[in-house]
Amino acid sequence: MGSYEETKLQLFLEWLKLNGVELRGCNIKYSDFNKGLGVYSSHGVADGIPLVVPLNLAITPMRVLQDPILGPECSAMYEDGDVDDRLLILLFLTFEYKRKNSSWKPYLDILPTSFGSPLWFSDDELLELKGTTLFKATELQKKSLRSLYDEKVKNLVKKLLVLDGDLQSEVSFNDFLWANSIFWTRALSIPLPRASVFPQVQEEQQNYMDGDNGKKNEVESNADGVNSYLVQEETVWVEGLVPGIDFCNHDLKAAATWEVDGTGAATGVPLSMYLLSVEEAHHQIGEEISISYGNKGNEELLYLYGFVTDNNPDDYIMIHYPAEAIKDVPSSETKLQLLGAHKAEMRCLLSKSLLDRGFFSNKEETDDKGEGTGVPDYSWSGQRKTPSYLKKLVFPEEFLTCLRTIAMREDEIFVVTSLLQGVNTYSHACYYGERQPSDLEVRAAIWEACGDSGALQLLVDLLNTRMMDLEEGSGTEDSDTQLLEKYAYCKTTEDTKSNSIDKKQELSRNKWASIVYRRGQKQLTRQFLKEAEHALQLALSEGN
Template identity: 60%
Template sequence: MAAISEEEEAKLERFLDWLQVNGAELGGCNIKYSDSRKGFGIFASTETSDDVLLVVPLDLAITPMRVLQDPLLGPECQKMFQDGQVDDRFLIILFLTFERLRINSSWKPYLDMLPTRFGNPLWFSDDDILELNGTNLYHATELQKKNLLSLYHDKVEVLVKNLLILDGDSQSKVSFEHFLWANSVFWSRALNIPLPHSFVFPQSQDDIGECPSTSHSPETAPVNSNEEKGNLACNYNFMRSGDTIWVEGLVPGIDFCNHDLKPMATWEVDGTGSVSRVPFSMYLLSAVAQRLIPNKEISISYGNKGNEELLYLYGFVIDNNPDDYLMVHYPVEAIPIIPFSDSKGQLLEAQNAQLRCLLPKSVLNHGFFPQTTSTIRESDEKETERSCNFSWSGQRKMPSYMNKLVFREDFMTGLRTIAMQEEEINKVSAMLEELVESRPGEQPSETEVRMAVWEACGDSGALQLLVDLLNAKMMKLEENSGTEEQDARLLEEACVLESHEEARDLDGRRMSRNKWSSVVYRRGQKQLTRLFLKEAEYALHLALSSDY
């Protein structure tokens, strides 16, 4: 645990006081500085005796409902939201942008604790972003930055400027970096919160009028008032499941938990206070059997996320990530120029075929060449099951390799259709016409069309196309950044700077944290491409051997 400056220490003290004033309880943990990569984190305290480590009232959560109720932001946001111009995530990002610039924001103790820069590719320098060239993230980042710039100029810049003037501040200037900061805060810290229905709708609909207004209090006072417990819905569109309404938002305090593959805690929502003793609260719960070691960082899991998602959203990667994955796709824009594109397009639609496939590292344990470093999950096994497991005419036998094929059947269905030759299309048409004639007024089902296509084509054409796609992917990765072995050497020799700033006086070994993250991510993509290519090539060999 690293030391921090007096200024950072003072910010932390103000934030802890702010949490306490707003009803949060840090019974079994403390918030402390972790390191330059993680920033602040949550650590077990010496007094830890209860499984409930931290409790935060849901009134403190930053949700779309809060934004729509804001006396300054609310009217403008409701107008844009009801017209479908923006979504619920934009509301929170706009709120963060505005509150960061407000001189007397009641959220200042919290916002001052958040990072000012991030490790996701949107914050990369021009040199660092080139390290991603050839990967999915390179173009995704370019496109996202372009979209954010457009959104900022179209909907944020003038609105925030006018709101600041209404708030009595004509000096503060909003910039794209403020909006970029708020976007990164949201995507790296937001939770999908299962709010109790009675919290979102505390009154009967007959009693609810317009959304109440609340004035912003000084930073030493609570951010909520009792008047705010009116209509929290405010025309917001919820995802509802029974008595639970799922809402994305930030929960100050809980959001300082960092990610780990072996989490020590999890968070839960308590609608009645039966566990946390605070009704309508979120609490951090120990997930380990033994008592937590004092001053040890308490981590949670952000989910089974590959390095592509971790880097893009959270700004970090995990070396040798067991949850890594590879995205393979056939370009949709190429369909109009392939032979018999109209017929193939109709067949793709009839089969509900997919032209992209997410390949988790863990499914390799189910394949021809198992990887002992990862474990197969039940969900991965289900993805490999074939939807039709018998031949249309009995002439084509089910291949012996079927249970070892790691590629999803709906993706294989798409590739089979794309790779079809003219005689195969004619054969499928004849089989389906015969079926329709035998059942007047009834169209072939999705499974029946898939059976006909497989009967006519087998797997060899699809697997050859898959091999070509994986070879093209590897070529693109290596063309821009060298081989997997070269990346491995770079990482072995690198002296990584523990910040997101660019390395100075580079001697070939010193490496910025951003570059290191990029190399770890792209090496993982090359490794997975190599391993899945090996699977596809062996399956192709078996398919060619078994075709009649």
């Protein structure tokens, strides 16, 4: 870390102190090229609270609306729905980033200016994602952000700068892109007391309690029957940036969690956010204090935060049947009606953990049949028997019902229609009126009519198509593995200086992350394809 960066860091640490932030048992310092800055233990703290940040320092939508410059310009737009909570924060960041004399300068100067998310990939790096969900998602996101910038951000921020007395500064799309990346890589969902989010509620309640009713000390209820004290204590979740805590890096085995102290009972600082060391963690001096960003697969980690985890246990693939393709299948109108009747799920998330109870798992069987899988609990006539493979089927029932509906033959549609008409006939006989079949009844009728084989064949086709798209874009899973073995050294350094390694072999961090992500997608697609093919063989052999 150079002297210039060290100076900026010291100014930032002084800024934190001036704003009431307490580094009780930690320091913020440079980690490495991939992580940037991080929070590190400096000495032990008896209560396990190494860092406390007053929430009046947090960048939240309320702060933006109360800002003397942004507030008047944004309030009307916010009330009309022209800007939402997130855009308010993006406007704030873009504006303060361009201001010459911003009071936020020590914080903004220390924030990263480059990111590993696909939005910042070069054209060459983006091609590494071809065939993946992220490739198209990144193109769409960049187009959407460009439109948002042109329509709402550019002129407004320029106007705000003029109001601030700056007639020369120009705003660029990259400034807005920077603000967007800062928000998505650092924002937290903060649980705040309702009265701090909507101060007018607290003011109205206080006026009521101080009124002429002579009941200042009694607990009153408002017009909706809600206790006024309870309204004050109600929690509202707000997205925002919390300087200091936002420098904690991610780890699956987090060393700390973050908590909000509304009363000051835990920290002595009312309405603050603090780090709390987990019981298992015994921080050594100089050890990094990490938090968990949640159980996220590499697709989400790369898209939002710009990094991946090799062999991520929370990895997943998304499978969907394209809605526009239904119009080309036989009896599409009838099938669309049935899909609506059972509230069809046109897509499903297949997480790696599902494979733990699949056909090829080495783990011991459990007596439960798993969550969200299997056929309906009963058969209309009892003629279609429960499949023997039910407990091993890893695919969600809601998605399988969708595929059953799309794959149905004409004669199977007739059976479903007859069964559902029977529901209305029975209803009329018993209650002298008709009722619509329930979701469960529609799903059961569809399974009774066609079983699993058609749906599983369609699922095999979808997974095969997905695998072909992935391999056409970037080669096979084996070729990705060979690349990662060859370029493994590039994971931790920006520029390898070793003379023993040919310079032509260097691989950028973005390319390395792309290969890790796409290889994981290929691995899971192959494994779920194997599950689907085996289930299809069993279904055909059992007449399902």
